[in-house]
Amino acid sequence: MTMIEAHGLARTFQAPHGEVTAVRGVDLTVEDGEIVGFLGPNGAGKTTTLRMLTTLLRPTAGTARVAGCDLLTDPVGVRRRIGYVAQGGGANPAEVVGNELLLQARLYGLSKAAAGPRIADLAERLGLGGLESRLVGSLSGGQRRRLDIALGLVHRPPLIFLDEPSTGLDPTSRNQLWDHIRGLRDELNATVFLSTHYLDEADALCDRILIMDQGAILVEDGPEELKNRVSGDAVTLEVSPEDVRTAEDVVVGLPTTRDVAVTGNTIRFRADHSSRSMVEFMRALDARAVDPVSIQIDRPTLDDVFLTLTGRQAGVAASVDAA
Numbered sequence: 001m002t003m004i005e006a007h008g009l010a011r012t013f014q015a016p017h018g019e020v021t022a023v024r025g026v027d028l029t030v031e032d033g034e035i036v037g038f039l040g041p042n043g044a045g046k047t048t049t050l051r052m053l054t055t056l057l058r059p060t061a062g063t064a065r066v067a068g069c070d071l072l073t074d075p076v077g078v079r080r081r082i083g084y085v086a087q088g089g090g091a092n093p094a095e096v097v098g099n100e101l102l103l104q105a106r107l108y109g110l111s112k113a114a115a116g117p118r119i120a121d122l123a124e125r126l127g128l129g130g131l132e133s134r135l136v137g138s139l140s141g142g143q144r145r146r147l148d149i150a151l152g153l154v155h156r157p158p159l160i161f162l163d164e165p166s167t168g169l170d171p172t173s174r175n176q177l178w179d180h181i182r183g184l185r186d187e188l189n190a191t192v193f194l195s196t197h198y199l200d201e202a203d204a205l206c207d208r209i210l211i212m213d214q215g216a217i218l219v220e221d222g223p224e225e226l227k228n229r230v231s232g233d234a235v236t237l238e239v240s241p242e243d244v245r246t247a248e249d250v251v252v253g254l255p256t257t258r259d260v261a262v263t264g265n266t267i268r269f270r271a272d273h274s275s276r277s278m279v280e281f282m283r284a285l286d287a288r289a290v291d292p293v294s295i296q297i298d299r300p301t302l303d304d305v306f307l308t309l310t311g312r313q314a315g316v317a318a319s320v321d322a323a
């Protein structure tokens with residue numbers, strides 16, 4: 001089943017200096033069981049898109065079906081079938097963890113009898129066991145984030161939206177959270193749509209990544225495909241001084257190489273990512289009797305992809321035009 005299908009979703013806001021176009025006609029599809037990541041600089045329109053898809057904000061234009069329900073004509077149906085964990089989370093710091101979970105379960109219409117085992121199961125899965133009697137405000141950042149996610153899952157939604165789930169967490173807590181998010185898909189068959197500023201998080205977690213900038217989706221693909229598509233591998237070849245000219249000749253002559261630069265005995269270039277192209281490269285060096293001193297091959301990162309596509313490092317603000 002297709003979990004999200006959006007066509008032409010758009011949202012403008014009235015601001016004191018004029019109209020701000022936050023999202024300009026987004027089309028997107030998310031299939032059942034996918035973990036999809038939404039990347040983009042600050043102000044790209046990610047949260048606005050998430051808020052529209054979760055019924056918290058009415059689109060200015062466009063349509064969408066979310067978890068099988070029409071966003072505009074059946075927002076209540078959408079809300080029943082999704083979980084949404086906002087950036088700051090929604091748990092009350094003055095409440096006890098167990099009560100907060102029970103309250104959420106009751107809000108979704110679960111009886112007390114049904115809520116007990118459901119909460120115990122979630123607490124176990126999300127590593128909250130033993131924290132039920134603690135005050136929410138006393139939890140660590142990682143525990144608090146897991147509680148936010150448990151609150152979003154208490155009604156067992158088939159689709160969960162997470163807005164920047166690991167912001168502010170230390171590396172250990174992030175890794176644990178990633179395992180929990182994978183578990184949502186693998187054990188609970190949930191579909192996960194998350195936004196993040198961490199490219200390594202998108203790389204590690206997501207089956208597919210959408211990169212958004214200035215209110216539009218620039219590109220969508222799997223993490224590996226994105227890396228292949230944009231830059232190719234960065235190769236650094238070191239040779240003996242007498243081999244530099246010949247080696248440069250070989251590199252320039254191959255159809256799979258580009259951006260060749262020579263500094264001293266080192267030749268740097270980009271090469272298509274395939275084991276075949278590296279084999280051809282090594283054979284070509286061999287045929288001209290060049291014996292490399294060293295070769296280093298660096299796969300592109302999602303940072304390279306992001307920089308190429310948006311012209312900015314991840315986390316640097318975009319300017320949204322006033323329309």
Ligand SMILES: Nc1ncnc2c1ncn2[C@@H]1O[C@H](COP(=O)(O)OP(=O)(O)OP(=O)(O)O)[C@@H](O)[C@H]1O
Pocket residue numbers: 013014015020021022040041042043044045046047048049320
């Ligand atoms: N209520 C609002 N009124 C006016 N402008 C708004 C409103 N909400 C969002 N915007 C503007 O819309 C644009 C997109 O904002 P949005 O929060 O969706 O971006 P984002 O990609 O989620 O950013 P971040 O990564 O910083 O969370 C920004 O320029 C923002 O200032």
